Amino acid sequence: MSLMNFTAVELGKKIKAKEITAVEAANAALDAIRMREQQVHSFVTVDEKKALDRAEQVQKGIEDGTYTGPLAGVPVAIKDNMCTKGMLTTCSSKILGNFVPEYTAEAVLNLERAGAVILGKTNMDEFAMGSTTETSAYGVTKNPWNTEHVPGGSSGGSCAAVAAEECFYALGSDTGGSIRQPSSFCGVTGIKPTYGTVSRYGLIAYGSSLDQIGPIAKDVTDCAAVLEAIASYDSKDSTSVKRDAYDFTAALVDDVKGMKIGIPRDYFGEGLDSEVKEAVLSAAKELENKGAIVEEFDLSLVEYAIPAYYVIACAEASSNLARFDGVKYGYRTQDYQGLHNMYKKTRSEGFGAEVKRRIMLGSFVLSSGYYDAYYLKALRTKALIKQAFDKAFEKYDLILGPAAPTSAPRIGESLSDPIKMYLGDIYTISVNLAGLPGISVPCGTDSNGLPIGMQLIGDCFEEKKLIRAAYAYEQTRGYRHCPIAEWR
Secondary structure, eight states, X not given: OOGGGSOHHHHHHHHHTTSSOHHHHHHHHHHHHHHHHHHXXXXXXXXXXXXXXXXXXXXXXXXXXXXXXXXXXXXEEXXXXXXXXXXXXXXXXXXXXXXXXXXXXXXXXXXXXXXXXXXXXXXXXXXXXXXXXOSOTTOOOOBTTBTTBOOOSSSHHHHHHHHTTSSSEEEEEESSSTTHHHHHHHTOEEEEOOTTSSOXXXXXXXXXXXXXXXXXXXXXXXXXXXXXXXXXXXXXXXXXXXXXXXXXXXXXXXXOTTOEEEEEGGGGSTTOOHHHHXXXXXXXXXXXXXXXXXXXXXXXXXXXXXXXXXXXXXXXHHHHGGGXXXXXXXXXXXXXXXXXXXXXXXXXXXXXXXXXXXXXXXXXXXXXXXIIXXXXXXXXXXXXXXXXXXXXXXXXXXXXXXXXXSSOOBTTTTTTOHHHHHHTXXXXXXXXXXXXXXXXXXXXXXXXXXXXXXXXXXXXXXXXXXXXXHHHHHTTTOOOOOGGXXXX
16 A cells, blocks of 8 residues: 555554654655656645655654644645745736745644645646636646546645645635535545634635635545644634634544435536436435435525626625735736836736636626626625525535536636636535535546535534534545556
8 A cells, every 4th residue: 555545644643653754754745746747737836845854843843742633744735825934825827926925824834733744835726716727827737537637626736636646635725616626526525614714814815705725635534634723713814713612523423313414406407417416316315324314405596606606706806816916026027118007017917817807807896887786786695695594504404415517527628618617616606605614525436437526515613514424424435546546
């Protein structure tokens, strides 16, 4: 068995038991990156020297008792929209191609406090705008299960790195499904926590009311351990929530007896691939066989989620991305006349097509005469969607459905039709609009051998129920390694 086949928690135990050192683990991950990166292209930046120096430091800390947690010494990859002091942070955009932050995101600091070893930064859709990791200025990431297909997005680099076993776990960010959808496409597990559970300090913003950092790993146990490490109250983030408890690993129990799970009829209608439908309903049956009470219900308002989401997200993006102007940091055009021309040319040259499209859409819906017609209406719709979920959670512990309407599309298919790409987020975006937690767990493969993911949605701050149900289901199938992960 290769070292890279272990889960993060399994590796952490072996390091603690002195069977493996943190340096050996880091070297194994760096070897895997060298071997597979040309085919997958999960990373934008890999800092071998920094990773090995950190591994040596952590190993000493484990030996002297400084680091005692389950992730001490375990190599991790970080999505390239989280600031890392002294390491390039580009958001996969030309406009931040030379940006090296002076501080580290709080979630990443929490991992470092737990003894994590950072390998590098993963590729993503530019500024997290996309569902395929094809809008990156640094090239397309490919799905490790079939390199002719996309890994999903925008956290496609993180999910592909975990699936290809180039790292043991990764951090992603989720604005409208950007952890759960690529986790589904790459056959890994990903959690989007309740809004405010993980600090957004140091996360380069796309949609501030929607963004949330979360873990991506091989299994539910790893995700629970990582979430326990990164979740904390942070006074530097005004949206951070002080929770009573962060012991998410306590929910790793194979018991769903009496748990009420609702399946929205709206999620299983037109547009859902038949193989995805079959795999997800089969997973629901497994939970029912374990004692859960599973029934269908009408969630309503599903068809309004996509327009509401894209109006709100693009409006926030147009405001957040105004800071990238070539003055303070990042790319600046070489040839310009005057300040206004410098702004214009810097942004024209620095931003990609999808980012420009969303900035223009956001600026339009916030403009005079359209603010009430679009933006305010979208905010009212967001409130109605939250009410619909509140009503559902009066009756059900969890909601079960697909993470995406299809398995991973071929490279180039979605990018040629932006509306089709936006519709691919139909099952995930409502969770962000309502600030809820969600998890994607592998539940099968289609006839082409591509992974399919089941999504579980919980009420606010009910991550433990999600973890319990996902863990119970996971016991029925185990983890499937993708073909590239078997390369030696």
